Amino acid sequence: MQPSPYTPGEVARIVPGRARQLAEVDERLSTLIDLGRLVGRIRVDHAARGFGKTSLLREYQRRASARGAATVWVTAGEEQGLIAQIAASVHTITDGLAEHVKTGLRERIETLQLSVGVPGIATATSTFRPPTDGDRPEQSGARALEAVIRAAVAERPLVILIDEIQSADPSGLRTLVYAWQHLQAEGADVPAAVFAAGLPNAPETIAGIVTFSERLAYRPLGPLHREAEEIALIGPARALGVHWTQPAVDRALAIAQGYPYFVQLIADSAWTAAGRPDPGSAIELSAVEHGRDAMQADLDALFRARWSACSPSERRMLAAIAEHGDGPVSRAAIAASLNTGSNQLSTPRARLIDKGLIQPADRGTLEFTIPGFAAFVRDSET
Structure with missing residues (x-):
């Protein structure tokens, strides 16, 4: 081990x-x-x-x-x-x-x-x-x-x-x-x-x-590209004589979505699920799937903490963004969902950026900073 x-x-x-x-x-x-x-x-x-x-x-x-x-x-x-x-x-x-x-x-x-x-x-x-x-x-x-x-x-x-x-x-x-x-x-x-x-x-x-x-x-700083994700995933294991199978790599990176913290989190969870492998061992797809289940508890705790720290008006804005999916959303679309003008978004927008929950994307658009948070918001609102 x-x-x-x-x-x-x-x-x-x-x-x-x-x-x-x-x-x-x-x-x-x-x-x-x-x-x-x-x-x-x-x-x-x-x-x-x-x-x-x-x-x-x-x-x-x-x-x-x-x-x-x-x-x-x-x-x-x-x-x-x-x-x-x-x-x-x-x-x-x-x-x-x-x-x-x-x-x-x-x-x-x-x-x-x-x-x-x-x-x-x-x-x-x-x-x-x-x-x-x-x-x-x-x-x-x-x-x-x-x-x-x-x-x-x-x-x-x-x-x-x-x-x-x-x-x-x-x-x-x-x-x-x-x-x-x-x-x-x-x-x-x-x-x-x-x-x-x-x-x-x-x-x-x-x-x-x-x-x-x-x-x-x-x-x-943007998300990691595929090659960088693979290096972050495979390199530390290889240094200890452990390798990842290709299906395990593909699944782990699909979970991480280029988010550096998630790369580390799924890799750590899979390592534990694989029994903290000895040199010569491999991390298989099954370890990643079990690690994903364990990782979900950390994500739920992270998302709940971020959500509970928001005011009612901030939650409404998050829900309006999440309503349009997981990608960038225009300020006009957010305002329409809230039945308000774009100028009325300035204060909650600034507060949510300060809290690290959203960030400007392309011109006039906003997006969530953490993969999976949009789905959590949608579930919280149902």
Whole structure:
């Protein structure tokens, strides 16, 4: 018996199907490390939950670290605010620096924290008040953040990675983008980069906060194509000496529908149903069918949790979308089903996108982010 090599709900160890994204980031890492230059635009990969954004961002971090860059990780949305989170994360990499570099960097971190209304590391136990929009600390904070970045790259390049960027506080986002604007104009020789990930509403959310959000490079993540799904399914098993029969592969991928989380979930369920196979064994179609039954309990729990978190008006909109099938639905068709105007959809639409349940598809259309959720909604309404 061997433990499952699959990782549903965890950070994946490999990211098949994201070759284009990895190639783009590798190119930017070459600009950063080989040329010693600033990566001028903040990159934001965005997709619904379950598409592997965090795993992809972790792969960016591994590649940057392997190339010799210092990396700091932030998950946006904490109470102290984005800039304080970045400051605290940068502080963690000061150990091991030359003494004069360490001293200068820590002084700039303290200045940055003071500029955004947060106590320094030495006084972090005291009460702090996050800055509000009325404080407008962004301009002074941006200069202080710029100074931190310039000091941090004294010995090696710096990569800042921000997960869940759509949850960042508005003041922190403005401060970050202002700082990058200054560096674009004045710091081309500063080897630093920001890579971020967020939900489908990240571009819209950021554009509503930062007027010049064109300085960010938005990159949507789509479903996995067939070859990538097969790699994610077969590769981990093969590394343990186990192979999948072709009927089992075909059935598993029909269940997964290109959704990365489902690939991991059906593979893990089939692995368990096959008795956690030893080297030399095979995963057969029967194991996938039994795994599908076990997987359904996880899906039902996931769908019920998402459904119960919706307000009555949001549920009505979900039902109107599901009424038209499993694919993209025009806003006009949704409005007609609700007997209302398209403009009346804006609020529930925004909330459902924020919750990761729907996303914009083609122009003027919306679609569910999770395969199978439309059928669940239809069943819930009967």
